[in-house]
Amino acid sequence: MHNPQLNSNGELIHLLSIEGLPRGILTHILDTAASFLGITDREVKKVPLLRGKSVFNLFFENSTRTRTTFEIAAKRLSADVLNLDITRSSTAKGETLLDTIDNLCSMHADMFVVRHASSGAPYLIADHLKRVGRDDIHVVNAGDGRHAHPTQGLLDMYTIRHFKKNFENLRVAIVGDILHSRVARSDIHALTTLGVPEVRAIGPQTLLPTDLGRMGVQVYHDMNEGLRDCDVVIMLRLQNERMNGALLPSAGEYFKHYGLTPAKLALAKPDAIVMHPGPMNRGVEIDSAVADGPQAVILDQVTFGIAVRMAVMSILAGN
Incomplete structure (x- = not known):
């Protein structure tokens, strides 16, 4: 099938999605x-x-x-x-x-x-x-x-490559509202295309799409289990409007189970990096101690x- 992003010579003419790009x-x-x-x-x-x-x-x-x-x-x-x-x-x-x-x-x-x-x-x-x-x-x-959100996906890949040098041996966790996140979709397509062997999705069942297995992603509902031995942790912004619906109990409850705290981050590898597409909800998906800590590369992502x-x-x- 012809990819509308490429011309007849296989060169990029539009950037519409990471999906389908070589x-x-x-x-x-x-x-x-x-x-x-x-x-x-x-x-x-x-x-x-x-x-x-x-x-x-x-x-x-x-x-x-x-x-x-x-x-x-x-x-x-x-x-x-x-x-x-x-x-x-x-x-x-x-x-x-x-x-x-x-x-x-x-x-x-x-x-x-x-x-x-x-x-x-x-x-x-x-x-x-x-x-x-x-x-x-x-x-x-x-x-x-x-x-x-292809350019966000690409800047996330650039950040990972910058700090980890390659994609071959990495374990990457994406945490949060993956169901509604265009960033998560672009990241998943980019990570699998670039050869990351293990991509994990962590979140409550109500916020995870049903087709993740088909996309080559391992699903975890328990954050402690999902973060174990990860090299990269990508936190997603929780859209506050989701809090008002039936998808989640409350911000406090969400933070307890899926907020990234120093204690939970300690389960990942000692040199794991923490990423976030921004803007962050501190105290909802990420603790300030982590967001401002030595493992966060969130400001590097912006540059x-x-x-x-x-x-x-x-x-x-x-x-």
Whole structure:
């Protein structure tokens, strides 16, 4: 089956999902990201690779953090960036998603960074661009519904590779609300594609999808058992609105069973790293002592995220 993210030569033209991408492309993105980081891995270089190109941030759903890192990444590549808060404008006037896209195409867009509450919206846009003969415009999925968040998945992989050097012998645990998490889906596809031998999902039954076994993931409902001997622990943000439904008893109860505390972290390997896509709910999914502790690499993820998004945009633009 043809992958809409790749052209006939197998090159990346859109980044819509990690699912279905070959290992070589994921590695190429990670290697390219490494080239944008300075000697200390703390500063991100500015390069002229996208000079004269226009990147449109189309956020149909709020996300200051993701939008900001995409904006910084595009500016580091010397692109012109336009932020469109579409939640308030065109769709409110009853304009459809594809009408909005058609209008923006005529403004000489080179790339759309799309975040949307509906799963599949970036695919719809990519398909529409192909139908109207605008294969020269690239689409990056910055999160769609419960489906995918590929750049977050890639920056998580970059972080793991940076601290653990390779993926071959790792045991990685993903903890929390995996059912509603597009980050978890992207992480799972990336980890299995990159050859991680053991991926674990830890959470209450109400927050775990039923198809995890088919995705090659081991399921644990007991956090102590699930964390034992892990090299990497990825905590997921618990969306507070889930607390009001029937899926969970209370924040306190959730923290007791699935919150990451120093005592629970001690069951993982002594050099295990702790990750979180942010923003964190301290005292709900993670204890401050862990979030601010020596094993947390959460702020590194943010820095690496800029380099990874630069890598994606520069590869799509043909550099």
